[in-house]
Amino acid sequence: MVYASNHLDAQKELWEELLSMATIDTPWILTGDFNAFLSPQERCSGGVELGPKCKAFAKFVDDAGLCDLEYEGHLDRAASDHASLLLNVSLTKAKVRRSFRFELYWMEYEKCHKIVEDTWKSRAGGNPMQAFMHHICDMRRSLREWSRTAIGSVERRLKDTNAQLADLEDLDANGQLTEDGLQMLRSAYNRQAALNRQLNIKWLQRSRLRWATEGDRNTKFFHISATTRRQRNQxxxxxxxxxxxxxxxxxxxxxxxxxxxxxxxTEEEHSHTRQEWPTLPSISTAEV
Structure with a gap:
């Protein structure tokens, strides 16, 4: 735990003393109030240049081989700027926000076409490139929300449909299926076929096999292809x-x-003098 002085000379003495501890062959953590910062973004006001104390602190962090934990936020000075801090050193896998993926099976829904059409018909300010990016972001947000609320998981819907089919088929086998039940059975068969087709398209898209057609079956081969590519990207x-x-x-x-x-x-090691470009022959309009 460190509580550094506000004076530069005292801070330099502290950094030198701590630097001697950097040779220990074991993990170590420095916490506390250093009265210095590594980047202007750590200040609430922002846009502050690094002064001598901050430069000396940054040099110490670099020489000691320390890694900034990049704490975000600011303590409430209205109460106290020396409140207790709790540090959890357990290693957890960082959560990465999943990138947007346009699912090809969405094209089977009229609502998907409607969202795309309405998005590109909407007005957007700025220059053409800004308007283009606005439409892309708006369409991505609308499609993601529609997929989450109206479509959901294809696998889960297929599982529910198969369970419903099993119940209806049992009633039909026992002669207990009414006319309305028979209509529900036909509808469930159609829904099962559509969901199986969408699941095939989903896994074909993930396998990135360009020669495969949408008519191919959703086999274990395509699952392995997609899973192998995902592991290869890690x-x-x-x-x-x-x-x-x-x-x-x-x-x-x-x-x-x-x-x-x-x-x-360092900059001195990589400083180069500007070289003049060689004179290249030109082609006049007469020669063209």
């Missing part, structure tokens, strides 16, 4: 110096930082 770890395999997020972060610091170096 990076479970990296190989660092000495061919050492690293999976710990902190180690991976430090390895990337060290690599690019060594690659880029």
């Amino acid at each position: 990076i479970p770890g990296i190989t660092g110096e000495g061919e050492r395999w690293m999976q710990d997020p902190v180690e991976v972060c430090q390895a990337f930082t060290a690599f690019y610091q060594g690659l880029w170096g």
